[in-house]
Amino acid sequence: MINITFMVNHRKHSLEVKPGEYLIETLKRLNIHSVRRGCDTASCGVCTVLVDLKPVPSCATLTARLAGKNVTTVEGIHDEAGALADYFGLEGADQCGFCNPGIALSVHALKQQSSPITEADIKQALTGHLCRCSGYVSQVKAIMAYLKDDAHV
Amino acid sequence: MSKTRVVNQVRPSVDGKGIMQGRKGYTHDFVPDDALIVKVLRSPHAFAKITSIKTDEAKQLSGVHCVLTHLDFKRKAHTRAGQGYPEPSPHDTFVLDYYLRYVGDEVAVVAADDEDTALEALSLIKVDYEVLEPVLDFEQAKDNNIRVHPEEDIYEMFPIGFDPKRNLAAAYHMEVGDVEKTLKAADVVVESSFYTQAQAHVMMEPHTVHASFDVYGRLTLYSSTQTPFHVRRIISQTLAIPLSQIRVIKPRVGGGFGGKQAIHGELLVAAIALKTNKPASLRYTRQEVFESTYTRHPMRIDLKIGAKKDGTIQAIDCYGLSDTGAYGEHALTVFMVTGSKVLPLYNKVDSVRFHGDVVYTNRTSSGAYRGYGAIQGNFALESLIDMLADKLAMDPVKLREKNMMKEGETSPIFEIMGEGTEGTAMTMDSCKLDVCVEEGLKLSKWHDIYPRKQTNNKIKSVGMAIAMQGSGIPYIDMGAATIKLNDDGFYNLMVGATDIGQGSDTILTQIAAEALMTEVENVAVYSSDSDLTPFDAGAYASSTTYVSGNAVLKAAESLKAMMLKEAARVLHVKERDITFDGKTFKAADDEITLSSLSNQLYYNDEQKQLTATESYVGHKSPPPFMAGFVTIEIDPQTCEFEILNYTSVVDCGTTINKALAKGQIEGGIVQGLGMACFEDVHITKTGRLISNNMLNYKIPGVHDIQSLTTMFTDSFEPSGPYGAKSVGEIGIDTPPAALANAVYNALGVRLTSLPITPEKIFKAMKEKERNHA
Incomplete structure (x- = not known):
């Protein structure tokens, strides 16, 4: 041990x-x-x-x-995850949700980036996150909208 | 329709926030601390018979509580399929069996204090196998000398064409008119054989179940299932425990797609719990999910279409051969859907035939999978329609528009074919397929691209397909809902309906809130608990919005009538003299709020609990329709291609939740594109699965799809709740045929076997060159 x-x-x-x-x-x-x-x-x-x-x-x-x-x-990012969930909901990106906590953490990590975050950055951040429900496009849109309102874009 | 406030809107899922924040919700989050860990010893052989099995050493290992083999179970054939009872699937499966019929079949089960001990115990079980020659090729299975099911104690519940001596799990035949005669007289006949593969579900949450006894001594299971009530029934029947002693709870489920519409591990943990009197927990490894649950049925479809020179389709002749693998769960029903939810698309034919066989092989079973049967049939039919258009030198879209189903029309197939039994006649009270096609052409910029456009060294092309599905299984599958009025005027909604991530808790809450003229926040939903919620057949056959949704609407209307009666009593007026706006009951000179009324009913005078329970079983299964258009860019040298966009225009009646409906369609499209483009299971020569993990079995990732365009037509189904039809499966149907058609439009080669990989296209190009040379 x-x-x-x-x-x-x-x-x-x-x-x-x-x-x-x-x-x-x-x-x-x-x-x-x-x-x-x-x-x-x-x-x-x-x-x-x-x-x-x-x-x-x-x-x-x-x-x-x-x-x-x-x-x-x-x-550890409880409120932030809750805020992101609202954007997922509006885009129809929240379904079974099994992959969502991991995605919320990758979005949190992405927010540490100093340069403006692009769609390509979001796709890069989602690369390791497989999702069988959403088809991804809605996730990317939801994250983009969230980051815009959160002033990271 | 009148204006709605809560349905036909965007509403975030009722549990979306809690799930994103990682709150406890899924089956494995609730495993009792003292649960035994259950592990399964699985067959290394595709076909074998256990000649001896010794468990002494395993049982003696410290920390092992229980080892069970086939010798510990009374032989009782059942089907794993979660379907209405009696099931149209053969009872051909035993909890544990001395015959092993695929690599991964269950040999023995161990329960230990921890996982390491359980795994060590598995290695201490000594099994002698008589290894048998397997049947691995489904085209060689029928009437093969090797019998996959040689045992005598298996049976069908009613005639489904079950004939294990011939390796037939099921067979079917139907004909309208005289197909041979019509084909003979037709100006043009096209025909081809199409192959579809075994697609894996790959829901993100592996199959998980645990069982324990509550303080009343009843067996309680938590299961990641799509059919909690069927699970309860099958456990009772198979393990001979009274139904009254079993409770099945379905917590949040991390995706199903049909993959959790059968028993997977429930019988084993229940048996362990009963034997040891201890809680027991089984979570499938990802390898077990791939090897030992089931896949989509691989099929060969031989299809013929006869038409007049002007493009009038006169006859469709379809023979199908379906591979059910080792066990026949959903064998017949999947196969029948290949006809019943595909062929009525072209309803003006003089004759139509659909027949074929579902065969056993020594491979991982096939079973329910989103769009089951329909995606296979759609690939064949919608490919052959483009081939017919080509032969007639007609535009493929115009050919479809001329022949396809329209509002107010019907098809004789509806009455002949149901799921496992006869069907139900119906006319299309809502069918906006023509609008779907028209809008899709615009949104996909079809006319700018069709058939192809050269861009630098690449070719851009488009392809399309149309599809239909159903909304539940009429006269068979029932959904029920209970709504309870609480003090302060809020409601509980209890539904048997099974949310597996598709959002049924949310849309059923919306329907209740709309009917009760309140907000979603004022309705607390609880679902899928066999003790506390009324019955529902489960989440399958695109049933929840339509069947369970109708039950919720009926329950809300009933409760509203009860509330009006109480308000009338309190206000001393007649019910018809009261108006209710969701918050206040108003009479001419007096009023009472719902909050006050409900408080009075709980605490003050003539106290009573108002609760309404209603059930719904469909009298028809109104199909949703869609048109799908894919835009691809392909390199003619390497044949590598990219999906640039997929346009979906859908008629699902009213969308109860616009965001969730879009999610259902887009998720289905991408899952369908996975099947169209690259998903496939591979086995070795001896039947071992190679693609048994998520490295070897690729599903679409974020970079595989550039863009999705999704639109819903204005449509209203009179028999649906607020005009809704189903939307869960229709999305997956069109991608394979649309892609095959786009590849043909780009390069002039016709791919008839899925998946359509660059390698296959390349080979087809070479062959075409050789034929021209």
């Missing part, structure tokens, strides 16, 4: 982890339920979280490597 200290949603956690333990499992231990499993091969984007504001698949990120890092799950 390895003892590590890291931040999850701005709260400090010190805990023992197995060397092969993935972040998705650790987060479950910390009672975070928003990070769900979609594929087992780090290819669907459902379990995306932010490590130091960069999106990573938590099913393929070893917790032991996160000492001193800041992990953000959608619980």
